[in-house]
Amino acid sequence: MTATPYLRLSNVVKSFGAFQALKDVSLDIERGEFVCFLGPSGCGKTTLLRIIAGLDPQTAGTVEIGGRDVSRLPPSARDYGIVFQSYALFPNLTVARNIAYGLKLKRKAEEERVRELLALIGLPDIGAKFPSQLSGGQQQRVALARALAPSPGLLLLDEPLSALDAQVRLHLRRQIRELHCRLGITTIMVTHDQEEALTMADRIVVMNHGEIVQTGTPGAIYRAPATPFIADFVGTMNFLKGSVDDSGRIRLGSVHLHSDQPLTPGADVTVCVRPEDVVIHRPGPVNTVDMRIEAMEFLGPFHRVRLAADGFGAQPLTADFSANLVRDHRLATGDRLPVTLPAEHLRVYPVA
Amino acid sequence: MHAKTLPLRMKRTGDSLVLDGVLVLLGLFLVAFIVLPLVMVALRSVYDRNDAFVGLANYIAFLDTPSLSQSIGNSVTIALVSTIITTLLAFAYAYAITRTAMPGKGVFKALAQIPILAPSLLPGISLVYLFGNQGPLRFLLMGESIYGPIGIVLGEVFYTFPHAVMILTVALSTADARLYEAAESLGAGPLRRFFTITVPGARYGLISAVFVVFTLVITDFGVPKVVGGQYNVLATDVYKQVVGQQNFGMGAVVGMVLLLPAVLAFAADWIGQRKQTALLSARSVPYVPSRRPWCDGAMFALCTLIAGLLAGILGTAAFASLIRYWPYDLTPTLAHYAFAEVDETGWRSYGNSLILAGLTAVIGTVTVFAGAYLVERGPASAGIKAAVRLLAILPLAVPGMVLGLAYIFFFNHPGNPMNALYGTMGILVLSTVVHFYTVSHLTAATALKQLDAEFESVSASLKVPVWRTFFRVTVPLCLLAILDIALYFFVNAMTTVSAVVFLYAPDTKPASVAVLNMDDAGEIAGAAAMAMMIVYTSAAVRLLHTGASHWLSQRTQTWRRR
Known part of the structure; x- marks a missing residue:
């Protein structure tokens, strides 16, 4: 293990009034890792992702990205790309404009970059289309391309596949995984689908009731679940x-x-x-x-x-x-x- | 290792600080120009004519005066009956426009706006022409007089109809076709789909419509002023007490009573807000109505009838203003348009109205949309947002009469540093923006709520400044709603009487007040003519708006299509 992890969460707490959505969560993620936050709905996994993203402030604790304490920094001062469950593509902009949204390049370079990303997601010819003219899986990939466009150091995926049908989901699992291998970008994916986590992650972080209950490789989690809850939640x-x-x-x-x-x-x-x-x-x-x-x-x-x-x-x-x-x-x-x-x-x- | 006890505060970017500042300013603006004036009315209601504190004496006197206390019952009755009729008609009409394949939907949509083009005095004037003592249709009333509840309800339905249609059209126009396809595939018939998808989907709009109409009616002054006869309602009482008898204390009491529907409007909005979620995401498939000959035919007939009645009432005033003497001498003449003959301000009041409407549209639209954006999508804390949301709903509950009265007390107060505004065009613009704030705000908020909740988060993650997403995404997606709001402000500023009637000075008198003055003076034809000038202007602006909207739909809304 290297000296400093790429992402370090220390004693993160999130309270909504008396309710504790996250209770003292600490976690290190290495550069280039693909990590899944896995847990049932309401376990705090999305809350944790939004805290990493700076979209919701934590009640206590620190977030360090790339060795830098970003705990108090707004989203725009952190370095990540994010894909939401709803994709949040801008419906009035073409696919190309959506992808170029976060780019600050000269026109030529921007066009080149967009072409690159469209090729990367395997949809080279859809730049001029509007999101409503695409299938769900295509929209998902465009959202991915938009998040990756500025070459962020960290990719956050919030249940990115849950709105898609099974066939497309299987295909995209593989594609996201390949993308990760090719780009080597540190990736965190939130999911409630254990199969998704097992097939995609380098390491799974299982959460329940606002706590991390186990972290480990898919194999370790599957073979040696730390609690009956995990044993039940992951696999049969x-x-x-x-x-x-x-x-x-x-x-x-x-x-x-x-x-x-x-x-x-x-x-x-x-x-x-x-x-x-x-x-x-x-x-x-x-x-x-x-x-x-x-x-x-x-x-x-x-x-x-x-x-x-x-x-x-x-x-x-x-x-x-x-x-x-x-x-x-x-x-x-x-x-x-x-x-x-x-x-x-x-x-x-x-x-x- | 790090501080665990102190709650963390996120470092704010410059952008978000500015946005919060603007929202707080807006909140203060609403406090200053709606809350404080209302406080003045409340205070005023416990003082007598000689500025002596009298406690609740004015209220007791109000209840002891049968003619005044009876107005409460009259107002509520009129409002309930009008609300039921208007909401039912408007829902059917809006449904026909948005969810059927009947022909002429664009035309019907435009025709529904007829009443909004005219001051509420106009239906009164037309009803008098049609059903009054010399009216050719008087026999239809079977001995009843048009002066009284019948006339008021007819006039109010005419006057409030477009407001209800506007809200319900917005509510019904954002349907996700997938829901209907799903229901149809599950074997749900048209009726079941209507009651399980259409009505629930529009319930927020329905609740809004009911309360907007009820409040509009109970606070309207124009219709009962012209055809109320001896049937007193609260809104006319305020006018009589203040303008007629200079009894400010009693006027304030009636004003306070008129504020009661506010509570109901608040409750309704609150219920609606909790249930509203984003109905339209990038993945939604817009609903395209298919042909249903029976339904389309019936809806076409109904819409024709309604639109015909609306046009007929307007046409009566137009016709009467262009002939020598209704209904006896039908010789065409423009004599009634020589306003200087019957009203000392003459044509100048018309010019005043144009200035007032133009300023109100620009200032109002910018303020409302920015405000609604900050409330619905800004970075401010939930507490501030809730406060401003409440303040934005408040004007709906405040009748124009009460607002006007409140502004007299507030701005005329020697201790108020804004005293200089009194008697200027500025106070007219201010009162009109505030008066019509709520419906515009709800229109903007509804449009904004339909955008994906994560647009701002995505922009922040892409390090794109908030304002850039605002102008590149939010505004273009809401452009149709923004145009609607601008039109709404302009036309209402042209037609409003109730607040400005207390606030105009001789050289700022607007056209709508000129209509009122001429009607009061018995110059009904002159009043009809000035009312028609307002209609022509509003109609012209409305046409411009239609053209612009159409152009926009063609150009920038390509994404809406499947």
Whole structure:
């Protein structure tokens, strides 16, 4: 890690009267990183973005961009480009004029820059059109081009894809990601869509109730969610209620499971396991349970299978079995099979 | 590591400081020219003719005088009946203009503006010509007299109709076609779409319209002055008390009573404001009405009837001003236009009106639009904005009569440093700008609220100064509304009587007051002729406005099309 991060938030607080929208948020973002603020609506992620942008003042705390304390500076004195959910394209200006809006160049140079940006977003021929003549995805890209035009050091994206249909969204995810790789611009994107965050971010900042609850790479967040909330919010997860017995094993009904985590005997716990980590019997004695297939849902590359075991405290277990596996084992509803919950994939949380 | 306890204040740019300063100045302007004068009226109402403090004695005397206290009931009745009739007619009319494919929408839109071109004295004069003692249509009243409630309601509906149409047209013209397409695809019939999309979408406009009309009627002085007869209403009472009997204390009491609708107007605006959100973003698809033969036909018939009645009332005055003696001698003559014969100010009052209207339009439009912009989109704190928003609504609640009265008390006060304004054109312009501030402000605010909320944020992030976005984006997007406001100010300044009737001096007397004087003196044909001069002028300006709007739509609003 370098000495000074590109963006540093220190103890940022935002209150609206008695309500605290942000409670003491601190975060460092490195130059060139693509960071997603992920969380449910009302978690404070947009508020935090607007504070970075200087659009809303924080109640306390500091914001440093590029080593410079900008806490008290208005938006125009900070260095960033922003794309809003509504895009806020100026409807009375052409696409070219919209993109050139923040440029302070001679006419020739300006035209050149606009052409460059239109090429960058893959829409070279729309300069003369008005925003209302474009599709949602095109408008989104124009807004992106406008934000990037003055070559800012920081790009802020406020739910930029949420207003688009799925197909366009998938396409734009990739395009924004490629753009980021090509330009290397430090980027912060606010989203409530975990899939979007997982596919696009270098690092995810998960927020809830005005606090950062976990930061990490998509892989780390997915594999080792710090709390049941994150486990539930990111990806699909099985939640199983149990307790820890005297020998440090987890008891679920009449079944005993081993975990790699150190556990306090006697504690009530929630055991989490991802559906794709549930496997058909693996050699070795531990964590294997005889289960029955209750239902199967065909999802193309894999089947989502609902399993149940008598000794499991009546808790269902969801497993994702690949199409190959289902074919090879000729699995069908009603079948009984030994299922292993690998110790290294169990996440165990104490019940509060 | 850093101070956690002290709330941070954002460093202000020069721009935003200037903008805040302007907004505060505007707030002070409204305080000085609407709040303080009203305070003077309130104070005045507790003093008698000899400037002795009498407490509530004037109010008690008011309630004890049956002829005066009865005016309250009369005023409210007239206002309620007129409001219901006007709002229903205006909604249908505005709907036809904005949401149907009937032919001649442009013409109908223009015709709806007929009444706004004339002082409210004109419908009174025409009704007297048509239904008065020598009126050819008198039989239609079946023995009732036009002098009284019937005449007043007819006149008020005529007078307030364009105001309601203006507000409702704005409210109905900003529809997102996608909502209708969605509803239609869900199987909602036309009636269901009307009640679930059209009406809710226009509810802010509807509430505004109801309260604007109600307040206009209850505070109008022109119609009841001419056709009220023995049927007293509050607005005429003020005039009688002050001009007739020089009883300023009692006039102030009646003025205070007339202020009551203010409370209602406030409440209505407050409710409306909370619900209003941006209806038009760059992604909206403008609604283009499709053909519905039955609906279009019925709406065309209704609009023809309404427009015909409006034109008929105007035509009566025009015709009567051009013939020797209604209804007996129909020889054409311009004799009634020789105003010097019947009114000592003669044609000069017409010139005064042109100056007054021109100044009001320029000063009023700039002030209102800048003010509305700062309130809706400026950088000021929510508290200041709310205060100015409230102040901007206040003039709507203040009847012209009361405003005029307030200005007498305020500017005529020896202690007021602005005393010198009294009796000048300046006070007429000032009172007219203030008098017509609210509707203009709401028009501007409505247009501004329909712009994407993040335009200013985007500009700031692109380091573009606020004023540049204001002139390059905000003003062009609101240009049609700005033109509407300028026209509204000009025409109202031409036609208004109520405030200026207390404030004119012999050499600043406007044409509308000349109409009143001539009507008072029994020179009805002269009054009709001067009223028509006002109409011709307003109409000419209106035509200019239409031309300019059309040109603009063609040139700069390309983006509106799909």
